[in-house]
Amino acid sequence: MSRMPGRDESRRVKLTYDDYVLFPDDGMRHELIDGEHYVTPAPNLGHQRIAMRLTMAIGTWLAEHPVGELFFAPFDVVFTQVDVVEPDLLYVSNEHAHDLLTEKHALGADLVIEIGSPSTRRRDETLKLALYERAGVSEYWFVDSERDAVRIYRRATDNFLPPLSFSGTDAVLTSPLFPEFELSLHQLFE
Numbered sequence: 001m002s003r004m005p006g007r008d009e010s011r012r013v014k015l016t017y018d019d020y021v022l023f024p025d026d027g028m029r030h031e032l033i034d035g036e037h038y039v040t041p042a043p044n045l046g047h048q049r050i051a052m053r054l055t056m057a058i059g060t061w062l063a064e065h066p067v068g069e070l071f072f073a074p075f076d077v078v079f080t081q082v083d084v085v086e087p088d089l090l091y092v093s094n095e096h097a098h099d100l101l102t103e104k105h106a107l108g109a110d111l112v113i114e115i116g117s118p119s120t121r122r123r124d125e126t127l128k129l130a131l132y133e134r135a136g137v138s139e140y141w142f143v144d145s146e147r148d149a150v151r152i153y154r155r156a157t158d159n160f161l162p163p164l165s166f167s168g169t170d171a172v173l174t175s176p177l178f179p180e181f182e183l184s185l186h187q188l189f190e
């Protein structure tokens with residue numbers, strides 16, 4: 001659904017989760033942000049490699065330190081009736097699992113990871129960043145696959161702090177959500 005120029009935003013019909021469940025199962029990623037429908041094609045090879053490396057690194061750490069669960073797309077996160085997204089990866093701590101996980105989808109996350117591409121970069125760094133911030137996500141990682149860089153947004157009370165930026169082969173990703181976890185950018189982007 002695209003906006004028509006000059007159309008009064010207050011009169012725009014917002015799609016809801018009820019509409020979302022009727023979208024076709026066509027191999028595309030369908031998402032709702034503030035009731036607007038976004039469609040993204042299936043990820044490319046580089047994206048898949050990065051997603052797999054992150055899944056293996058965090059998953060291995062979680063196998064040794066079972067403090068929560070890691071999920072990967074496609075898996076719906078229903079923040080509100082008009083905000084339904086499929087992040088590349090999301091982590092839910094054991095502490096919040098009872099409140100955030102259902103059999104069908106998640107209702108939030110402690111950590112969300114998006115791997116940017118030319119077709120998603122702008123949305124990931126603006127609309128999704130704002131959504132994750134207002135939804136109470138503790139940490140958001142934006143993996144910039146074109147620049148071999150990662151920006152990490154961490155919550156400070158109601159808002160995200162300015163991002164921590166990581167680039168260069170010597171940089172190492174860490175998170176207070178995963179004590180003693182380390183992943184070098186060299187390993188991530190090799």
